[in-house]
Amino acid sequence: QKEVEQNSGPLSVPEGAIASLNCTYSDRGSQSFFWYRQYSGKSPELIMSIYSNGDKEDGRFTAQLNKASQYVSLLIRDSQPSDSATYLCAGTNFNSGGSNYKLTFGKGTLLTVNP
Amino acid sequence: EAQVTQNPRYLITVTGKKLTVTCSQNMNHEYMSWYRQDPGLGLRQIYYSMNVEVTDKGDVPEGYKVSRKEKRNFPLILESPSPNQTSLYFCASSLGVNSPTQLYGYTFGSGTRLTVV
16 A cells, blocks of 8 residues: 655644654655645645655745655745644655556644744 | 635535535646545545546545546535545546656645535
8 A cells, every 4th residue: 555654743833933844655656746735624735746856945835855765845934823734745656557646645744833 | 716616515414315516627627536534544535537538446436426527527426325424525636747757736626524414
């Protein structure tokens, strides 16, 4: 069973700090990775995608991918109370099986940013 | 506005009474999928569709049916709902493949909270 695992949290950081969210995946063939943010009672919202080893920055968010270690992370700089949400890591190996563009999601990490 | 629209948002029904949750997207996406989200289990794929008239099972298809007669619509059908289908359901759509190694992310609908009593 191909899995995506996240540190279960919850994670609590003070406002202005860096929040670090981590994720590992079991399918070495996975090629595309995503971070979603989900506020309580709402739908997941795509915040970052990453496909290549290294870092990808978008505003206060940095995604990091290490395929050798099968590890994906998300850093949130200058954390704000509005960043308080559950963060979902997802990966896919859509070439296995050929047709199902399935994202496999981790169970999520609840982040609380304290004012 | 580009979006995935699900209806209804909330539904309480009784065991065995057939129901349909509708999903429609206005982004001309080929790929659509249904997920359910349960505490402690996360998001699990129910069914997916590559294009019109092309559907297949995901990880937890038992008790569900889908159809894809038009590109924009992908309804989820519960022929005989049972209490273990009480869950939060999400429809999602995607453009699909960006390149041989890159998949576009999903856009999710607002969700349908279903309670079967």
